[in-house]
Amino acid sequence: MSRPVPAATSTLRVLRFLSGQPVPVPAGRIAAEIGLPRSSTYHLLAAMAAEDFVVHYPEDRTWGLGVGAWEVGLAFAQQEPLARLARVPLARLVDTLGQSAHLAVLHGADVLYVLEERAPGRPSLVTDVGVRLPAHLTASGRAILSTLPRPQVRALYPGESAFVTRTTLGPSTPGQLRDLLSETRRRGHATEDGEITPGFRSIAVPLSAPAVRAAVAVTWESRADVAESAVVTAVRSTAATLDRRLHAR
Structure with a gap:
C-alpha cells in the first residue's frame, strides 16, 4: 500500500485550484482552499515558482499558473x-x-x-x-x-x-x-x-x-x-x- 505524500498532494491541489481561477489569486485564498497554514503555503508556492509552475505578481500580491503548468497541461x-x-x-x-x-x-x-x-x-x-x-x-x-x-x-x-x-x-x-x-x-x-x-x-x-x-x-x-x-x-x-x-x- 502506497504512503501519502503531503507535499505532492498539496502541490497538485494548488495547481488544480489555480487552473479553475479566471485571474491570479492571493496566497491567503490558496491557503484556505487547500487547507494549509499560510507560512507553509508561501514555502510551497516559492518552490513551485522556482520550477515555473506558478508565477508571483508582486504588484497585485497574487499567484497564477506558470509556464511549467501550461506545458504539462x-x-x-x-x-x-x-x-x-x-x-x-x-x-x-x-x-x-x-x-x-x-x-x-x-x-x-x-x-x-x-x-x-x-x-x-x-x-x-x-x-x-x-x-x-x-x-x-x-x-x-x-x-x-x-x-x-x-x-x-x-x-x-x-x-x-x-x-x-x-x-x-x-x-x-x-x-x-x-x-x-x-x-x-x-x-x-x-x-x-x-x-x-x-x-x-x-x-x-x-x-x-x-x-x-x-x-x-x-x-x-x-x-x-x-x-x-x-x-x-x-x-x-x-x-x-x-x-x-x-x-x-
Whole structure:
C-alpha cells in the first residue's frame, strides 16, 4: 500500500485550484482552499515558482499558473490524439487552397508543430513536425498568445531580453507585442509576413476548445497570387471543425 505524500498532494491541489481561477489569486485564498497554514503555503508556492509552475505578481500580491503548468497541461496536444483528429481537416484545407497547412501548440514561449500537410509542388517549409519556433514571430504563436490572459503573456515576455528575431522583423518589446495581440484579437486571426522565412506569409486562427492551446495556419509564397480573404475563411472553417471534434471528444 502506497504512503501519502503531503507535499505532492498539496502541490497538485494548488495547481488544480489555480487552473479553475479566471485571474491570479492571493496566497491567503490558496491557503484556505487547500487547507494549509499560510507560512507553509508561501514555502510551497516559492518552490513551485522556482520550477515555473506558478508565477508571483508582486504588484497585485497574487499567484497564477506558470509556464511549467501550461506545458504539462498541453502535453495532450503534443501527442498523437490531436494530430489524428486534425489530419483529415488539414488535408481538406490544403486541397481547398492549394497551399501548405500546419497545426501548432504553445510550448513555453515557443510554438511546437505537431502536424504539417504540404501541398503538392509547394516548397518545403521550416514548420516541420517537431520544430519549435518563437511564438511571437509566427502567425500560429500570435494566434494562440492572443487567447491567453494578459498576465500569462507578461510572464512569458517580461522584458526586451525575452524577444529574439530571425529576420530583424517582428515585435521586440512587450508594448509592441501587446499592440500586435490586440489587433489579432480584433481581427480574429493572426498574420506573419517574412518574419520566419523571407518571401513567405502565413495566416493562423486559434482553436477555442479549452483542452488545448493550438492554432491552424496556412503558409504560402508572398509572390503567389493568393486571395487573403479566402485563406482566412478556409482556415477559420478548419479551426471550427477541430473545435467541434475536440469538444465532442
